Amino acid sequence: MEEVTPSQRLFVPSLPTLWPSMLLGRGKPSSFLPFCAPSVRYFYFARNAVWLTVKMLGLDKGEVLVPAYHHGVEIEALVDAGATPRFYRVGSRWDVDLEDVEKKIGPKTKALYLIHYAGFPGPAAELRQLADRHGLPLIEDCALSLLSADGTVPLGATGDVGIFCLYKTLPVPNGGALTINGSRQYSLPEPPAPPATSTFSHTVSALLQNLELRGGAVGRGLRRVIRSLGHGTVRAASIERVATGTQHFNRQHVDLGMSPLTRRIALAQDLEGIVDKRRRNYFFLLGRLREVSTPLFNQLPAGVCPLFYPLVVQDKAEVMGRLHARGIDAIDFWRHFHPACDAAAFPEVAQLRRSIVEIPCHQDLSPEVMADVAAAVREAVKPDRRSRKRTG
Numbered sequence: 001m002e003e004v005t006p007s008q009r010l011f012v013p014s015l016p017t018l019w020p021s022m023l024l025g026r027g028k029p030s031s032f033l034p035f036c037a038p039s040v041r042y043f044y045f046a047r048n049a050v051w052l053t054v055k056m057l058g059l060d061k062g063e064v065l066v067p068a069y070h071h072g073v074e075i076e077a078l079v080d081a082g083a084t085p086r087f088y089r090v091g092s093r094w095d096v097d098l099e100d101v102e103k104k105i106g107p108k109t110k111a112l113y114l115i116h117y118a119g120f121p122g123p124a125a126e127l128r129q130l131a132d133r134h135g136l137p138l139i140e141d142c143a144l145s146l147l148s149a150d151g152t153v154p155l156g157a158t159g160d161v162g163i164f165c166l167y168k169t170l171p172v173p174n175g176g177a178l179t180i181n182g183s184r185q186y187s188l189p190e191p192p193a194p195p196a197t198s199t200f201s202h203t204v205s206a207l208l209q210n211l212e213l214r215g216g217a218v219g220r221g222l223r224r225v226i227r228s229l230g231h232g233t234v235r236a237a238s239i240e241r242v243a244t245g246t247q248h249f250n251r252q253h254v255d256l257g258m259s260p261l262t263r264r265i266a267l268a269q270d271l272e273g274i275v276d277k278r279r280r281n282y283f284f285l286l287g288r289l290r291e292v293s294t295p296l297f298n299q300l301p302a303g304v305c306p307l308f309y310p311l312v313v314q315d316k317a318e319v320m321g322r323l324h325a326r327g328i329d330a331i332d333f334w335r336h337f338h339p340a341c342d343a344a345a346f347p348e349v350a351q352l353r354r355s356i357v358e359i360p361c362h363q364d365l366s367p368e369v370m371a372d373v374a375a376a377v378r379e380a381v382k383p384d385r386r387s388r389k390r391t392g
């Protein structure tokens with residue numbers, strides 16, 4: 001790998017950072033889900049909402065049809081709650097195979113589960129019809145699709161329930177949500193607030209990231225010093241920090257609620273502005289990268305709030321190594337199947353798992369930074385293309 005000089009090093013975190021002013025902002029009513037939902041429960045994680053949905057809809061001891069393209073933690077939550085996942089096909093463009101879904105509906109099927117990938121809408125209306133024809137509930141998993149819509153229809157509004165994750169899109173310390181659509185009422189417990197120390201620890205991390213984002217080398221140095229002091233304090237005070245973004249479901253955390261600070265920060269955001277900035281950054285990458293890597297999608301449909309830019313690569317490890325060396329926190333998107341899913345039965349999904357890298361396009365990244373990101377990605381995939389030519 002070529003040497004990266006300090007001046008070439010960027011700071012491009014995968015998640016948006018917390019600006020100090022956001023702690024002082026005043027919350028306002030929002031027209032976005034889940035905040036505007038008439039029936040909503042908030043949790044620490046989205047996975048808690050998945051678990052509770054199984055219990056609430058009585059899906060335990062039955063089958064839930066789920067996509068073969070999944071994170072894995074949502075499947076773990078379903079299984080822990082007592083449901084059996086049965087997998088349906090997803091094609092190479094994140095397209096749900098509706099015929100396969102219908103074929104797999106059987107006497108044991110208790111619900112259909114749709115995941116909207118990175119803000120890109122899945123076929124909610126079609127699955128709604130299918131679910132209604134068979135008398136099944138539809139679960140819409142929007143964990144990667146907060147603030148996103150299919151045209152004017154918000155994601156999460158079509159299913160019997162919508163599931164959201166707040167901390168992947170907004171600079172909040174934790175947060176997931178379960179919205180209940182339709183007129184049926186469920187009496188759900190109000191989950192207790194998480195330990196304040198955990199919220200504090202995540203909030204400080206996000207503030208330090210912001211310092212580095214704004215402060216360049218000085219901010220980076222300061223962040224390093226404060227972090228090492230902070231780690232010592234966390235250890236010394238044995239602060240309980242419930243990590244977010246983890247790969248596995250943990251039953252011990254299933255009852256954990258969302259912190260009041262999350263709501264405050266979330267509602268103080270300019271949510272429409274966030275959608276606009278993410279779309280602007282996505283368009284920019286699409287234009288700059290299409291000639292070095294065939295885009296997964298040639299356009300950005302109306303209403304979509306992209307979580308990241310899905311870059312298609314030949315050799316994930318190599319490209320990610322080069323991007324990390326440049327300071328871009330590119331993420332290996334969904335490498336692994338849940339063990340209950342037979343990878344050999346879903347070759348297109350296996351190929352997606354081998355080839356998609358997340359490139360950040362969130363609201364903190366200015367047009368200038370995006371120009372640097374695009375240039376770095378072009379550099380990073382060039383050797384990848386050479387090796388493809390050699391092997392192809």
Ligand SMILES: Cc1ncc(COP(=O)(O)O)c(C=O)c1O
Nearest residue numbers: 045046047071074143165176245
């Ligand atoms: C599709 C999907 N559903 C649910 C979850 C769980 O989200 P959380 O980390 O908030 O529990 C994830 C996490 O990445 C996910 O990708």
